[in-house]
Amino acid sequence: MVTLTDIERESYKNSPIHRLDPRIKLLFVLAVIIYVVSLPRIHEKNLVRLLAIEVYLLLLVLVAGLDLKYFILRILAILPFGLGIALIQPFLRPSFVENYTPYPLDLPFGLSITYEGLVFGSTLLAKFLVCITAVILLSSTTRLRDMVAAADRIGIPGEFTLLLSMMVRYLFLFWAVLKRIRVAQETRLFNIWNRGVPRKWILKQIGHSVSSIFVRSYEQGEKTYISMLCRGYGSGHEKAYYRAKIRAPDLLFLLLSTGIIACIHIFV
Amino acid sequence: MHIPDSFIPFDQALIYWALALPFIIMSMKWAKNELDEMKVPILAALAAGIFAIQAMNIPIGMGTSGHMVGAVLVAIVFGTPWAGVLVLTLVLLVQGFAFADGGITTMGANILNMGVISGFIGYYTYVTLRKSTGTSIAALVGAWLGLFTSAIACAIQMWLAGTFPLVPGLMAMGTFHLIIGFVGEGLITSVAIAAIAKSRPDLLEDDFTARPDKHTKEAHA
Numbered sequence: 001m002v003t004l005t006d007i008e009r010e011s012y013k014n015s016p017i018h019r020l021d022p023r024i025k026l027l028f029v030l031a032v033i034i035y036v037v038s039l040p041r042i043h044e045k046n047l048v049r050l051l052a053i054e055v056y057l058l059l060l061v062l063v064a065g066l067d068l069k070y071f072i073l074r075i076l077a078i079l080p081f082g083l084g085i086a087l088i089q090p091f092l093r094p095s096f097v098e099n100y101t102p103y104p105l106d107l108p109f110g111l112s113i114t115y116e117g118l119v120f121g122s123t124l125l126a127k128f129l130v131c132i133t134a135v136i137l138l139s140s141t142t143r144l145r146d147m148v149a150a151a152d153r154i155g156i157p158g159e160f161t162l163l164l165s166m167m168v169r170y171l172f173l174f175w176a177v178l179k180r181i182r183v184a185q186e187t188r189l190f191n192i193w194n195r196g197v198p199r200k201w202i203l204k205q206i207g208h209s210v211s212s213i214f215v216r217s218y219e220q221g222e223k224t225y226i227s228m229l230c231r232g233y234g235s236g237h238e239k240a241y242y243r244a245k246i247r248a249p250d251l252l253f254l255l256l257s258t259g260i261i262a263c264i265h266i267f268v
Numbered sequence: 269m270h271i272p273d274s275f276i277p278f279d280q281a282l283i284y285w286a287l288a289l290p291f292i293i294m295s296m297k298w299a300k301n302e303l304d305e306m307k308v309p310i311l312a313a314l315a316a317g318i319f320a321i322q323a324m325n326i327p328i329g330m331g332t333s334g335h336m337v338g339a340v341l342v343a344i345v346f347g348t349p350w351a352g353v354l355v356l357t358l359v360l361l362v363q364g365f366a367f368a369d370g371g372i373t374t375m376g377a378n379i380l381n382m383g384v385i386s387g388f389i390g391y392y393t394y395v396t397l398r399k400s401t402g403t404s405i406a407a408l409v410g411a412w413l414g415l416f417t418s419a420i421a422c423a424i425q426m427w428l429a430g431t432f433p434l435v436p437g438l439m440a441m442g443t444f445h446l447i448i449g450f451v452g453e454g455l456i457t458s459v460a461i462a463a464i465a466k467s468r469p470d471l472l473e474d475d476f477t478a479r480p481d482k483h484t485k486e487a488h489a
Contacts, residue, residue, distance in 0.1 A: 007367075029372075030372065033371075033373060037273055037277070037373050041430070078367070078368050081270065081272060085275070085426075092432070124274060124431070127273070127274035128272050128273065128274050128275070131368075131371060132272070132273075135364070135365065135368035136368050138365070144366060147365060159296060159299075159308065162308070162309075162312075163311060163315070163354075164358060164362075167313070173316065174316045174319065177320060178323060178324065193327060199329075203326070203327075203455050203456065206324065206326055206456060207455070207459025207460045207463060208460075210321050210324065210456055211459070213317050213320050213321050214314070214318075214341070214345075214464060215468050215471070217320075218313070218317070218468070220317075221309055221310030221312065221313030221314055224309055225309045225310055228309060
């Protein structure tokens with residue numbers, strides 16, 4: 001399992017990719033995702049183009065010096081959500097296709113697959129894979145708070161980024177609280193699949209854990225708010241961030257990446 | 269129920285973003301006006317808590333487990349669906365950008381389903397029911413219905429996107445979330461609300477204590 005702390009460990013590494021300005025990385029990932037999503041849904045060049053982008057993203061992963069096992073685990077953790085829907089596509093008849101051609105393949109149970117469904121399903125899976133690779137690359141090379149700072153500089157309203165930055169700070173705290181609750185439950189041999197105790201009781205225990213995390217996070221918010229007031233927090237608060245200049249390597253990376261995507265689109 | 273990137277075409281995804289954005293802005297406005305602006309930080313810590321709550325496995329039966337969404341829980345505690353919208357927006361943003369769980373282009377649709385639809389339907393179901401059935405059953409039905417309608421909305425969006433046919437989609441998402449929603453969202457929300465009412469009744473907008481003469485704790489702070 002990949003946990004929050006693994007993500008933090010990877011994003012605190014030091015590499016040319018990690019050192020890029022978070023705004024540039026955010027922009028790059030958004031551009032990749034928008035390009036990939038807006039590719040036509042059925043097109044003979046889709047798979048080659050998507051493969052080329054995936055290769056480029058994996059090259060960036062290598063440059064960033066990320067732990068490959070960790071990276072693959074993270075992709076695998078997300079994959080099942082979309083995999084099922086993509087795999088079922090060949091058996092469906094895409095509603096946006098007028099004429100479909102059945103694939104000459106005999107299957108038991110009267111199932112049939114269509115050529116369009118197959119193409120659409122494989123494109124869907126490839127697009128999905130490229131998108132999650134891009135996001136995981138972003139989150140493994142950019143610290144969460146830097147991402148929030150980047151959002152602030154891009155022009156997301158300050159009140160919203162204030163909320164986000166505080167949330168990111170407490171994410172780890174409540175992850176730890178959850179872990180402690182789990183350990184405490186394990187020491188008491190609490191197991192959600194235990195058939196020896198009534199289900200109702202199990203659900204009650206889980207409900208109590210939920211309310212416990214809820215109340216704790218609420219109280220943490222209150223405490224933080226009071227200490228913020230003590231330190232002079234008001235509506236005219238200012239946030240200070242370090243290094244805000246986009247430098248030459250950042251621009252170079254952006255140019256290189258847009259160039260590569262354009263080349264992939266034109267020449268492939 | 270997190271729709272990933274590329275499962276909704278870009279133009280449709282933009283429409284869902286455009287639909288979700290006013291709700292996000294309104295929820296920010298609510299936080300600033302109703303929560304007397306300064307209390308806004310509480311929501312940030314709460315969003316982190318909900319993030320952890322969503323990671324808790326709840327046994328549904330027959331070997332499957334689900335997890336809570338939590339929009340209705342937050343909405344009931346704060347006494348307004350806007351709280352649910354804001355907290356879920358924060359949670360989905362972090363899930364989308366940090367975990368690749370749920371897409372970036374489809375985040376508008378996800379916020380619409382899990383924050384707006386689930387929060388509003390769930391909360392107002394709860395409000396209509398609480399007088400006749402009592403708070404815990406109202407919370408159960410509200411959370412259940414909120415989750416169910418958001419699953420239905422998700423199935424319809426997937427159909428409009430041309431990714432999944434309507435009837436099988438409705439059947440699969442509907443029955444699955446009907447079962448998951450009862451245990452995972454409904455029962456747990458109801459138990460959690462009752463537990464919060466016992467430990468910190470001052471947090472709740474509504475009075476959940478059965479006996480009105482029961483002494484209520486002073487809000488410390």
